[in-house]
Amino acid sequence: MGRKLIYFLPIVVFMILGGYFFWGLDPDRNPANIPSVMIDKEVPVFDLARLDGSGVIGFDNDDLKTGTVTLVNAFASWCLPCLAEHPILTELAKRNGIRLYGINYKDRPDDAAEWLREHGNPYARIGADTNGRVSIDWGVYGVPETYIVDGEGRIRYRHIGPLDQAATDEIIIPLIKELSK
Amino acid sequence: MTEPQRNEPGSIPRKVIAALRHRVRQMTVVFLCLFLVAPALAVEPDEVLDDPVLEARARELSAEIRCLVCQNESIDSSNAPLAKDLRIIVRERLVGGDSNQEVLDYLVARYGDFVLLRPPMKPATYFLWFGPLAILLLGTLGVGTYFVSLKRRAASDTPVPLSAEEQQRLNELLADTTTENPSVNNPQTHNGGRSESPNS
Numbered sequence: 256m257g258r259k260l261i262y263f264l265p266i267v268v269f270m271i272l273g274g275y276f277f278w279g280l281d282p283d284r285n286p287a288n289i290p291s292v293m294i295d296k297e298v299p300v301f302d303l304a305r306l307d308g309s310g311v312i313g314f315d316n317d318d319l320k321t322g323t324v325t326l327v328n329a330f331a332s333w334c335l336p337c338l339a340e341h342p343i344l345t346e347l348a349k350r351n352g353i354r355l356y357g358i359n360y361k362d363r364p365d366d367a368a369e370w371l372r373e374h375g376n377p378y379a380r381i382g383a384d385t386n387g388r389v390s391i392d393w394g395v396y397g398v399p400e401t402y403i404v405d406g407e408g409r410i411r412y413r414h415i416g417p418l419d420q421a422a423t424d425e426i427i428i429p430l431i432k433e434l435s436k
Numbered sequence: 437m438t439e440p441q442r443n444e445p446g447s448i449p450r451k452v453i454a455a456l457r458h459r460v461r462q463m464t465v466v467f468l469c470l471f472l473v474a475p476a477l478a479v480e481p482d483e484v485l486d487d488p489v490l491e492a493r494a495r496e497l498s499a500e501i502r503c504l505v506c507q508n509e510s511i512d513s514s515n516a517p518l519a520k521d522l523r524i525i526v527r528e529r530l531v532g533g534d535s536n537q538e539v540l541d542y543l544v545a546r547y548g549d550f551v552l553l554r555p556p557m558k559p560a561t562y563f564l565w566f567g568p569l570a571i572l573l574l575g576t577l578g579v580g581t582y583f584v585s586l587k588r589r590a591a592s593d594t595p596v597p598l599s600a601e602e603q604q605r606l607n608e609l610l611a612d613t614t615t616e617n618p619s620v621n622n623p624q625t626h627n628g629g630r631s632e633s634p635n636s
Binding site: 286287289290291292293301335361386387388391392394397 | 507522544546568
């Protein structure tokens with residue numbers, strides 16, 4: 256019996272390797288997607304001044320503990336993918352009535368204000384993170400990044416890269432609904 | 437003076453030797469330049485600390501920290517803007533009196549273990565650290581088992597002594613051959629299936 260089992264060993268090894276390759280070569284898997292260690296942790300302590308010319312005020316960590324779920328989006332005028340997700344964020348804020356705050360990452364205030372004038376401002380508040388330090392505290396390593404913060408100010412989800420319709424419909428909206436209960 | 441030295445094989449003129457020496461010196465300078473330039477990577481002059489001891493620590497630490505944008509580069513060698521920000525943070529914290537571990541902890545709190553190029557030893561990484569050793573042990577075990585079984589088989593290949601019954605039958609057969617009439621005992625095999633026994 257033991258002798259017979261050894262003939263299955265190559266199959267077992269193949270299954271393990273095959274499974275690994277299947278996972279590794281999955282086109283939907285983004286190797287740049289580093290899991291956030293901030294999940295389920297409270298947002299870092301910060302106080303971001305308003306972005307001049309945006310017409311909205313800035314925010315700090317206490318503003319995220321008001322009992323309302325907030326979508327926090329790190330963006331910049333120089334970031335093309337941010338422009339790509341801009342209509343989706345606008346729709347989320349307008350149609351779904353989701354509270355959307357923006358962190359303007361390493362941007363010139365003039366450029367950012369101009370960008371918002373041109374494409375519209377979906378953000379209820381915008382903090383200017385001129386040197387990118389607050390974003391580093393959040394664990395941001397590129398823009399855009401989008402965080403879902405629950406009513407107690409805990410980070411519950413992070414999306415790397417531009418939001419697309421699928422991610423919005425399947426993850427963002429359901430999770431915000433769930434957290435808003 | 438221009439006479440070739442006696443011990444030189446092939447009597448190379450001094451002029452040639454001098455020229456060679458000169459060439460070797462030139463090459464040495466070139467190589468030294470290459471190697472001295474290599475360590476100066478992405479770190480920009482404005483980042484460098486005045487204190488050489490702290491700067492050396494910063495360089496050492498930065499080499500252990502992964503650039504999250506490039507992912508297979510350390511922040512010490514990456515030109516990404518985020519790497520620059522992290523290099524500056526490392527230096528700020530060292531100047532502020534942080535130990536090396538405190539600096540690493542600061543970054544791990546934000547970016548997770550991924551930010552460390554050398555994965556830490558903890559339950560989640562046991563497989564990573566001990567996996568190769570486990571595979572080596574398994575392999576050794578497998579090879580060992582194979583050789584042991586080979587030996588056992590070789591041992592079992594030594595002929596088992598015949599039982600009394602078998603010995604008796606063998607003796608009978610041998611006795612038959614000596615009578616030079618093998619077909620009597622086993623006519624079918626010896627005659628290709630044709631029946632030629634005297635009995636038929």
